[in-house]
Amino acid sequence: MPWRLLRFALSDKHPEPRMFTRHDALKPAYDVVIIGGGGHGLAAAYYLARDHGITNVCVLEKGYLGGGNTGRNTTIIRSNYLTPEGVKFYDESVRLWQDLSTDFDLNLFYSNRGHFTLAHTDAALRTSRWRAEVNKHFGIESEVVGPEVVKQAAPMIDLSCGGHAPILGALYHAPGAVARHDAVAWGYGRGADLRGVEIHQRTEVLGIDVAGGKVTGVRTNRGNISTGKVLCAVAGSTPRVLDMVGIRSPIYIHPLQAMVSEPVKPWLDPILVSGSLHVYISQSARGELVMGASLDPYEVQSTRSTFDFPEGLSSHMLDMFPFLSNVKVMRQWAGMADMTPDFAPIMGRTPVEGFYLDGGWGTWGFKATPVCGKTMSYTVAHDRNHDLITGFTLDRFRNFELTGEKGAASVGH
Amino acid sequence: MKIMTCPVNGPRAISEFAYGGEIRPMPDPATCSDDAWADYVFNRNGSPGVKREWWCHTPSNTWFVAERDTARDVIVRTYLYAGDN
Numbered sequence: 376m377p378w379r380l381l382r383f384a385l386s387d388k389h390p391e392p393r394m395f396t397r398h399d400a401l402k403p404a405y406d407v408v409i410i411g412g413g414g415h416g417l418a419a420a421y422y423l424a425r426d427h428g429i430t431n432v433c434v435l436e437k438g439y440l441g442g443g444n445t446g447r448n449t450t451i452i453r454s455n456y457l458t459p460e461g462v463k464f465y466d467e468s469v470r471l472w473q474d475l476s477t478d479f480d481l482n483l484f485y486s487n488r489g490h491f492t493l494a495h496t497d498a499a500l501r502t503s504r505w506r507a508e509v510n511k512h513f514g515i516e517s518e519v520v521g522p523e524v525v526k527q528a529a530p531m532i533d534l535s536c537g538g539h540a541p542i543l544g545a546l547y548h549a550p551g552a553v554a555r556h557d558a559v560a561w562g563y564g565r566g567a568d569l570r571g572v573e574i575h576q577r578t579e580v581l582g583i584d585v586a587g588g589k590v591t592g593v594r595t596n597r598g599n600i601s602t603g604k605v606l607c608a609v610a611g612s613t614p615r616v617l618d619m620v621g622i623r624s625p626i627y628i629h630p631l632q633a634m635v636s637e638p639v640k641p642w643l644d645p646i647l648v649s650g651s652l653h654v655y656i657s658q659s660a661r662g663e664l665v666m667g668a669s670l671d672p673y674e675v676q677s678t679r680s681t682f683d684f685p686e687g688l689s690s691h692m693l694d695m696f697p698f699l700s701n702v703k704v705m706r707q708w709a710g711m712a713d714m715t716p717d718f719a720p721i722m723g724r725t726p727v728e729g730f731y732l733d734g735g736w737g738t739w740g741f742k743a744t745p746v747c748g749k750t751m752s753y754t755v756a757h758d759r760n761h762d763l764i765t766g767f768t769l770d771r772f773r774n775f776e777l778t779g780e781k782g783a784a785s786v787g788h
Numbered sequence: 789m790k791i792m793t794c795p796v797n798g799p800r801a802i803s804e805f806a807y808g809g810e811i812r813p814m815p816d817p818a819t820c821s822d823d824a825w826a827d828y829v830f831n832r833n834g835s836p837g838v839k840r841e842w843w844c845h846t847p848s849n850t851w852f853v854a855e856r857d858t859a860r861d862v863i864v865r866t867y868l869y870a871g872d873n
């Protein structure tokens with residue numbers, strides 16, 4: 376045991392500064408209250424303080440920081456989407472990721488791997504070509520490649536996938552990356568904390584006060600707060616918080632599960648996604664295979680896991696990589712994915728003045744953490760939707776103007 | 789494996805069933821406003837609770853109603869649809 380650990384284990388005083396300041400009580404009022412201490416809420420707090428000089432802000436988190444979908448996702452970062460709105464938005468996020476580690480002085484283990492979306496059918500190849508053209512139009516590296524390129528990048532793959540789903544080609548996206556999800560929450564949280572934002576964990580929002588169509592305050596398990604601006608960034612709890620302000624939305628919750636294998640020697644550099652086999656996979660810096668599949672088939676608002684999940688996913692993994700048959704699954708878990716009908720998020724101002732929404736992030740919102748923080752902080756500070764999010768507002772449903780992004784979802788849902 | 793009870797065929801593995809969403813009354817598209825129609829088409833009751841849902845036992849193509857606690861993932865009861873009550 377290190378000497379320092381022994382020396383300070385029994386003492387109240389510790390010379391190391393804590394990662395976050397502890398605040399014993401809530402203040403009676405804040406300029407902005409952010410609900411949800413995941414990556415999105417903390418990033419918004421960070422940019423509110425850093426870029427807009429608004430620091431009388433609190434982030435309220437009912438559990439612990441990053442304990443929601445931020446700490447449960449498979450961390451794939453990419454921008455090869457399908458709609459112009461999506462491509463521009465995610466591209467800005469990929470740009471923001473590049474210097475975050477330096478910004479935070481914290482290693483996010485951002486690891487640029489390259490990303491293959493495997494096509495096993497003509498229809499999937501067609502969507503790949505469509506995506507590649509849209510992507511190139513916006514200056515994003517994205518191209519359709521043949522099976523031999525896949526084999527070169529991942530020599531252990533069985534290109535016939537057990538004979539029943541041969542790989543015809545792939546959409547290749549060189550900027551595809553993975554990062555350490557917890558560190559993203561901590562980095563944004565510490566950055567916000569250093570600039571004066573208060574972070575309150577184990578503080579659950581139980582109600583929101585609205586008077587004359589305007590937000591006036593927030594009720595929590597630790598007391599009431601008055602405020603004119605509330606940002607809701609609660610992912611899988613979004614419908615519950617929307618109920619508090621009487622806003623209806625298309626968001627529905629299905630669990631999304633994931634699992635990791637025991638650590639093995641590095642053998643897989645790129646990130647691979649197969650829509651037909653419902654698999655996405657990358658190898659972490661620790662050597663674990665990080666694997667995910669499609670959504671659970673019915674609505675559940677909890678983070679329970681099922682046995683069917685590792686069973687089904689493992690069988691598809693073995694179609695692609697038969698040599699893994701002796702590798703053990705080490706952990707599995709689930710998150711609550713806040714799904715939308717068009718697979719685009721719901722962001723921006725809402726019919727309730729002072730209530731701003733950053734939700735509908737479903738299975739795809741980790742990569743967007745930086746750009747959500749940027750655009751939502753702007754939207755809250757100026758009470759005007761940022762230009763990059765105008766395709767994502769809640770009223771698109773009422774106007775029958777959806778932002779169809781389903782073709783770019785990682786696996787067929 | 790989770791078990792669901794089909795009102796016709798009895799207890800079966802949940803993988804034999806398809807989820808059809810919450811039972812919701814449809815407004816008359818000929819007479820309702822665009823807003824009411826959009827609300828019906830897109831909006832959902834996404835908060836947890838005991839919900840009445842459509843389910844189908846796929847091998848026998850039996851559609852029926854399940855009451856399910858979506859917070860605990862517990863099936864409360866299942867029965868054949870007998871009109872709205």
Ligand SMILES: Cc1cc2nc3c(=O)[nH]c(=O)nc-3n(C[C@H](O)[C@H](O)[C@H](O)COP(=O)(O)OP(=O)(O)OC[C@H]3O[C@@H](n4cnc5c(N)ncnc54)[C@H](O)[C@@H]3O)c2cc1C
Binds near residue numbers: 413632736
């Ligand atoms: C298994 C899985 C794999 C995924 N893989 C990817 C991927 O590879 N790439 C990608 O881009 N995205 C992925 N996603 C999606 C991504 O994880 C989410 O979209 C993103 O992390 C959402 O971040 P957030 O900060 O908005 O939400 P969260 O991290 O969920 O934070 C919301 C927080 O709000 C808190 N909260 C809720 N209600 C209240 C309340 N009433 N009061 C106070 N606090 C409250 C919660 O405790 C939670 O901590 C995946 C998701 C899952 C579940």
